Amino acid sequence: MPNPQHSILLGAALLSLASPALGGTSENAALTTAVQKSWPEFIEFLRLPNVATQSAPDIRRNAQWAQATLARHGWQAQLLPDGETPMVFAQWKAKSKSARTILFYAHMDGQPVFPKAWKQASPFEPVLRARDAQGVWQDLPLEKLTQTANPDPEWRLFARSAADDKAPILMLIAAMDALVAQGKSPAINIKLILDSHEEGGPPTLADVVEQNRALLQADGIVMLDGPMHESGRPTVVYGHRGGTALALTVYGPREELHSGHFGNYAANPAMTLARLITGMKDAEGRVLIPGFYDGVDINPSLKAVLAQVPDDEAALQRRLGIAASEKVGASYQQSLQFPSLNITSMIAGEPAARRTIIPAKATVTFDIRTVPGTPAERQIALVRKWVEGQGFHLVQGEPSEAERVRYPLLASITGGGGMKALMTPLDAPIGQWLRSGLTRAFGQAPVQIPIMGGGVPSAPLADGLKAPVILLPLVNADDSQHAANENLRIGNYSNGVKSLYALITNP
Amino acid sequence: MPNPQHSILLGAALLSLASPALGGTSENAALTTAVQKSWPEFIEFLRLPNVATQSAPDIRRNAQWAQATLARHGWQAQLLPDGETPMVFAQWKAKSKSARTILFYAHMDGQPVFPKAWKQASPFEPVLRARDAQGVWQDLPLEKLTQTANPDPEWRLFARSAADDKAPILMLIAAMDALVAQGKSPAINIKLILDSHEEGGPPTLADVVEQNRALLQADGIVMLDGPMHESGRPTVVYGHRGGTALALTVYGPREELHSGHFGNYAANPAMTLARLITGMKDAEGRVLIPGFYDGVDINPSLKAVLAQVPDDEAALQRRLGIAASEKVGASYQQSLQFPSLNITSMIAGEPAARRTIIPAKATVTFDIRTVPGTPAERQIALVRKWVEGQGFHLVQGEPSEAERVRYPLLASITGGGGMKALMTPLDAPIGQWLRSGLTRAFGQAPVQIPIMGGGVPSAPLADGLKAPVILLPLVNADDSQHAANENLRIGNYSNGVKSLYALITNP
Known part of the structure; x- marks a missing residue:
């Protein structure tokens, strides 16, 4: 168990130590352009069915698509063989020999779908929607998203894995695009692994880590999965159930x-x-x-x-449609x-x-x-x-x-x-680096969650690479992940790109 | 509530009053021949899918088949229109003007099936089976049944509605065949109604009774449905839940x-x-x-x-595979x-x-x-x-x-x-007539069940025709009715024909 009081103090101190805020004119323009350019590829990715428990060929198609897309954007990208459904590895090196190395993790596969429960033709045919004056979701043409420089952040894109967990993959590509467009290099060595079996089927991450330890070695691991805090504020998660x-x-x-x-x-x-x-x-x-x-x-x-x-x-209770909570903990956070x-x-x-x-x-x-x-x-x-x-x-x-x-x-x-539970000490260096980056991007310290409720496969990474793991959730809390009508809030996508941009430029 | 003690005495008295036992040489020969001749038609009937909740055309085919078959065997048979799935009515008159009129009831439709749970290609492709020395059911060719004068009574025919409730329909046809083969007429006016909606779908029996009251009018109603007592002894049931x-x-x-x-x-x-x-x-x-x-x-x-x-x-508990019963009643009969x-x-x-x-x-x-x-x-x-x-x-x-x-x-x-519950007094004339017929056929008084657990739609008949209703179950108790692998014990078929023969010859 970490010493949380120590961490609270650290969090406060970082506010004053933070680097100059992000958002010079050229940076903002580059970010906006990169986000807009990435929508068509994101939609293409969502059109690839990805239920690992139902179809290995589907997952192979996702992996091949991701590897090819990363390569086209300038990454060193390769498939990591794993029986019949490869994972994807990609990297982008910093100029400085002494740069820290961060391994980002996300997963390509999604939970099973029951199409009848979805309010659209297919969970794999993304639908853009806006709430009307009565709060009812109404379909919009997808072109409203792909052909607008500043789409309404409250619009949502509905599709399996729109939030869990394809969005962060495209966000990282877009963040790097924004950097490249300015002729810059990352301040850290970026590594990226895309899991093919997070949501089901026999998990193979431990084997893949075992077989590629040198390739994956990093100073810290940032898992891009799970929803942000309900408030929508930048969120750092130190562990999970x-x-x-x-x-x-x-x-x-x-x-x-x-x-x-x-x-x-x-x-x-x-x-x-x-x-x-x-x-x-x-x-x-x-x-x-x-x-x-x-x-x-x-x-x-x-x-x-x-x-x-x-x-x-x-x-929260209104959103969930419940009049009272259980009483396992004295609060929502305690219950977790x-x-x-x-x-x-x-x-x-x-x-x-x-x-x-x-x-x-x-x-x-x-x-x-x-x-x-x-x-x-x-x-x-x-x-x-x-x-x-x-x-x-x-x-x-x-x-x-x-x-x-x-x-x-x-x-x-x-x-x-x-999966094993995880709790990384709140004062570990990986957390300090993550908090300072996010603080620079958004001008305020992130919400700190010691343990989030949902699990991610951190153990194969933490144990296999002997490196600290931390979670950076970027998608909206009300994303209906794992369920029907999963969706991504559009504003979370651009903010996610900004968050990742702040990290890859944070030495 | 009837006076059961009175009825017990009646039952005992009837033993001595019973007519001479059935089973002269010519009667036995006629019964054996009629049973053997009826197997192919029974199998043909079972091959007609009959889930009323799933297909009205299926039920129409069953009704048309039953009407045509009854007519071919010499009955006055007709369809009773009932929206899209007719019922069937048939009759055969006694010679005596003063003969009593009994309306027999059975149903053509069956419970839904889940073919995967059946140990045969289809619930509507009957399979004949015998238990081997280890007690395991083994398939036999259907010809063993249709081409044998005295099939093993312990063989079983597996199919949806083999027991519930197509068997009694064919038994009654065979019983009349045996009588006709001897150049005789029935001692009672026989009426028969075949329900099309007993197991599901909107029940229409009340309407059909309302529209055909004169046609259906009878002195008593015998419902041929439900399983016999576990002992396999002839059984009379006075009511049902x-x-x-x-x-x-x-x-x-x-x-x-x-x-x-x-x-x-x-x-x-x-x-x-x-x-x-x-x-x-x-x-x-x-x-x-x-x-x-x-x-x-x-x-x-x-x-x-x-x-x-x-x-x-x-x-009973061994057969059900349970180590103890619930304690609602002090005995199985009490629990009902x-x-x-x-x-x-x-x-x-x-x-x-x-x-x-x-x-x-x-x-x-x-x-x-x-x-x-x-x-x-x-x-x-x-x-x-x-x-x-x-x-x-x-x-x-x-x-x-x-x-x-x-x-x-x-x-x-x-x-x-x-459905409404039913309890006909144990000393009503219909019961006396039924008990005396069965006693003549089998040489012993039947088991008397005041209320059986399962329901049958007696109310439309009892209320609509203002006539007493009694139940004559003819199929084996372990028939898995309503479930997968429903089956009829072959010996129950020949005994059922004999029972009905005894009734239609009982003035």
Whole structure:
């Protein structure tokens, strides 16, 4: 755990130490031009389907497109072989031999899509929209974006991966374009790796890092992923929760039964499952499984940093459409310092069919978000032990006939793996460099988030390259990432280019 | 509520009053021939897809096939128009003017199918199977059935509606064939109606009865539906539970959320739903909603009749693959005297996708089985009131923004309609006639079930024709009706033909 009070002081000190603000006339003009020029390529990139769990050829096309585009813009770019779906590596060297080396990370792949839930023809056919006077999103022709020097920052581009995580890739290309247009070189050695398996499929980043350690070596790693703070202010994130997943199935009768003939006699596994999982939490969302929160340490210093985050929880709740929050932490930021136990799906029977049956089984899938003090393996073991403590016999796969005869309560639990949690000390040099760059770009110190809720695969980078990792989120908080109608706020794109420009010019 | 003790005595008395047993040489030969001749037509009938909720043309084809087949076998048969999917009516008159008139009821349509869950190419391509020495079902060529005079009664025919409810239709045709082959006429006026909407779609039986009251008028109605008693003994059923359905949806955030960024903050509607429904029942399956069981009357006389049913609950539980039953009633038969509240499906998120999200809503569908003292509308009103009592605000459709801001707990409940419960007094003349016929056929009194668990649409017949309704189930109890791998035991088919033959020859 870092010393957050120290970091707060550092943050304040940096304000006065910051280099002259960005934004001379030529810099601004170069940035505006670079942003405008990059829209068509961004749209082209978004048109490439990128669900890694569904199509390896799709991901190959994304990688080939990214490598070719980076090369066309003057980067040294190459594919990093990785079975059938390569990653992409690119770099641009500084003139100074003593320049620091920063490895930027982003990912090309996206979460699965359910096209029917999208309000557009395809998640891979980007749609530009503006809110009308009633606040309703209305389609605009894409040309409004590509042929306007200063598009309305409140417009949004809707497409899978518009925010998570293709935007930062194009932002970095545009930032470098703006520098090149002025005949300048970067103040740091820029390295860039584009992951092909962040959102699903077997993660391969650790292998790729292992096989390319020298190529990837850096003084620090900046992961361009995740949303900015709700306020839209520049944001630095020092860590993130880890994550793992598990599936819990409760078994009822061997086969589904006619509910008339056996309703009131054969216990319904959906009800048994509901009863089981209800016991896992209290009504305000706190996990009741003993030991689940052991290792969580919200000390007074951390509390103070968390309290500085300018959250507007009333507005957040309005945006989410909820009247109250859970009470795991005393605030939104505090709630992210705890591991979670979240239902990602639940299924019994055939919801579309309305058959009058008692289902044979019911399954809930959870994702467990972890913090550094609560490793995934321990959390899953606690869940298993607790379920057994509720009287369930845990089976491997379907119950055997002998198990069916013997145990009234039968369940199985599968899962594990996932990402490690991260927390980089708030006073590490990488953080100081990042804060000073952002402060120069926007004239104010960034919001500091010790741990963000969502996970990114920092462990393969942090462990494989033995370098500190920090996160620079650039996209809007209300981007619906992972869900239908994912979108990028247009103003975030130009500000993201500016942020990255400030960093690559920050020695 | 009838006087069951009276009925028990009646049942015993009938044993001695029964006509001479069936089964003279010529009768037996005629029955065997009629059964063997009917297999090809039964198989042809099963090959007609019959899911009413999915295809009206399919149901039309079934009706046309049934009408043509009945006519070919000598029945007066006609279609009863009913919008786009006609029902079928057929009759065969007795010689005696004073003969009693019995209206038989069966249905042509079947429950939806999920072909992947079936262990055969299609639910509409019947497969004949025998158990091998290890008890595993092995396919046999269909010719083994159609070309054998005495097929093994333990063989089974697997197909949608093989048991529920196409078999009884062909059994009745075969029973009449056996009579005609001996140059005889029926001892009763036989009427037959084949329903097209028993398993789904808007039920139209009430309308058809209303429009054809004179045609359908009868002294009693025998519904050929549902499974026999587990023992396989001839079974008479005096009533059945009614049924209705409801869907309960709990609303969470307006749209699904990234579980990393909001897990521990935005309450998960699947967990909220689990908590809500868990409160509806105790751990042994008893409904805790106040008033839900009001009107249930298991008096000592009824208890005595229920106790006579030769249930083997240990065997039943083994067959279902459960180690213990719920404790709603003190026995299986008692449990059916109570209304049920059964989960037919439950859904949140996208179970196939494994996305790491907080779902926006979670839905459970229930079917409520009713008994005569617990009408459906009252049961649904009790559920609604109870849910509101748990602090939920009930919305119509999706919650409005104003409702989202105001109420932490939001849900909707939709549903209603369905079938009325039935209980015909055990000493009504229709029951006496039925018991005497079956006793003559099999040499023993049938099992008497006051109320069976599953519902049939008796109300349109009982109310529309003002005639007593009784149920004669003919198919095996372990027929997996409504589910995948529905099947008919071959021995039930020949015994069913014999049962019906005994009835149509019983004045």
